[in-house]
Amino acid sequence: MKKDLPMNRAERAQMAMMLEVSAYPKPGNVDRCHDYPDTRLEHFLASTILVRPVFDAAEKTDGRVGGLIREAVMLTNGHSGGNTHFGALILLIPLILGGDIEGAQAVAAATDVEDAVDFYAAFGLTSVRVVENDDLDVNDPASVTAIREQGLTLADIMAYSAPRDMVAREWTNGFALTRRCADLLHAHGCGRESIVATFLDLLATEPDTFIAKKHGEAVAEQTMRAAAEVLGGRRDLAIFDAECVSAGINPGSIADIIIAGIYVALGEGWQWDC
Amino acid sequence: MKKDLPMNRAERAQMAMMLEVSAYPKPGNVDRCHDYPDTRLEHFLASTILVRPVFDAAEKTDGRVGGLIREAVMLTNGHSGGNTHFGALILLIPLILGGDIEGAQAVAAATDVEDAVDFYAAFGLTSVRVVENDDLDVNDPASVTAIREQGLTLADIMAYSAPRDMVAREWTNGFALTRRCADLLHAHGCGRESIVATFLDLLATEPDTFIAKKHGEAVAEQTMRAAAEVLGGRRDLAIFDAECVSAGINPGSIADIIIAGIYVALGEGWQWDC
Structure with a gap:
């Protein structure tokens, strides 16, 4: 194996996005061998390429976290292809701004009302699922007024969403799953195989909140148990993958956390190329 | 279909690299569903990401063609993964510097001895196959002396290689196959299917010089005839693909030209996303 050239933060973030979507088999998600009808591999890779100017700006701390998202x-x-990486960007932008998890926590702690307003503008651009009867409905212009009146920061918004959204939860708990993901990547060795093994480990222990919003919490729990059966050798990975794909069960939030974990692991010397 | 955001030249070049490797089935080459043991999808996509600073420099005309290559x-x-895109870069760098085929021809015509020397330094970094007993052996330091003594420009070097190398030939014939590839992409519609159809059209009509250098001209001619049989419905594409992969017959030079053709077609409004 050749020694990789050193990568800057923007490149590590792009590589993380590319490596996550290229890894397979990943039950339920778009990967090398699976597209969804409206979202294909090329959409994920196009986003990975086209996001670069914002990552470069974040690396130079040229902008605030809400505006950059x-x-x-x-x-x-x-x-x-619609929203390919909204959750991943919510994690990557503070990680690039701050460099690592410690820096990202400082970025999160320093957010203000303008970050929250910008974030809501970003949210409005996506078709990300929102829980009904939400007080802070992103499609409701009154939400921005409420944010300003209550003086909510972006960290406050994340804390508000944390119970139902494992990506938002990362902002409130010191990027705990991102840290665990990076540790698992190191523990599983290197390259594609370690990404797939890490994905299954997380899927088997954490109910995916993207699945929960789309199909209900019971389906998220069932998917978690099924992944544990795959890990225990009691269920076939390829069959589980096919079942997830045909039912539209895609663990999108765990994929977002995998991307953040790869970014962190790459910065700690984890090798994608082995 | 949403309207794509406008892309700059560097982004078009990166998108071309990404779209080429993602398209499938492409007989013999690395694609979504095929790796070679030492060169995998991730290597091609990593190169696509990591080349960006040079493409940005080329877009700003910050450098000369030999040094940028x-x-x-x-x-x-x-x-x-070794050399993933040497041939593609030989075409993309002048295309980015010049904007389009006409501009790339002007870039090629203006090359000098320093471009040739830089190009030989680039060649020396790769493991690209060289014809034996070549007067301008890239591993022979005397080659650089010969280039300087004879006052050879990079265009001269390309003309020297053109009979045996279809990528070099593009520099000498007005990027004729690149142009034809872009025309075929337009004619075949949009997206992944048009890339695959264009690839088969070129493979069925042009002996790939990468195959010829690796396996001999007879194998390159056989591969061309087999591709024509696929187009004529007399041979199965999936079986042909499997035969090529198992024999290590990969039409790498046609892949390089496809990338250049996608770059040109994107600049002319061809839609990758449909």
Whole structure:
């Protein structure tokens, strides 16, 4: 194996996005060998390429976290594949701004009302699922007024969403799953196989909140138990994958956390190329 | 279908690299569903990401064509996948510098001895096959002396290689196959299917010089005839693909030209996303 050239933060973030979508088999998600009808491998890879200017800006601390998330969503939302990386960007932008998890926590702690307003503008660009009867409905202009009146920061918004959204929860718990994902990547060795093994480990122990919003919590729990059966050798991975795909059960939030974990692991010397 | 956001030249070049490798089935080459043991999808996509700074420099005309090719090879040569895009970079760098085929021809015509020397340095970084007993052996330091003594430009070097190398030939014939590839992409519609159809059209009519250098001209001619049989419905595409992969017959030079053709077609409004 050749020694990889050193990568800057923006490149590590892009590589994380590319490696996550290229890894397979990943039950239920778009990967090398699976597309969804409206979202294909090329959409994920196009987003990975086209987001670069925002990652470069984040690396130079040229912008604030809310505005950068909004710009990143704009750059990655121009194709027909819809929202490919909204959750991943919510994690990657503070990680690039801050460098690592400790820095990202400082970025999260320093957010203000403008970050929250920009984030809501980003949210409005996506078709991300929102829980009904939400007080802070992103499609409701009154939400922005409420944010300003209550003086909510972006960290407050994340804390508000945390119980139902494992990506938002990362902002409130020191990026705990991102840290665990990076540790698992190190423990599982290197390259594609370690990404797949890490994905299954997380899927078998954490109910995916994207699945929960789309199909209900019971389905998220069932998917978690099924992944544990795959790990225990009591269920076939390929069959589980096919079942997830045909039912539209895609663990999108765990995929977002995998991307953040790969970014962190790459910064700690984990090898993608082995 | 959403309207794509406008892309700059560097992004079009990266998108072309990504779309080529993602398209499938492409007989013999790395694609979504095929790796070679030492060169995998991730290597091609890593090169696509990591080459960006050189493409940005080329877009700003910040550098000369020989030096930019050398820098691009350095950035894309840091992983264990070896040379993924040498031929494609030989076409993309003048296309980015010049904007389109007409501009690339002007770039080629204006090359000098330093471009040739830089190009030989780039060549030396790769493991690209060289015809034996070549007067301008890239591993022979005397070659650089000969280039300087004879006052050879990079265009002269390409003309020297053109009879045996269809990528070099593009520099000498007005990027004729690149142009034909872009025309075929337009004619075949849009997206992944048009890339695959264009690939088969070129493979069925042009002996691939990468195959010829690796396996001899007879194998390149056989592969061309087999592709024509696929197009004529007399041979199964999936079986042909499997035969090529198992024999290590990969039409790498046609893949390079496809990338250049996608770059040109994207600049002319061809839609990758449909």
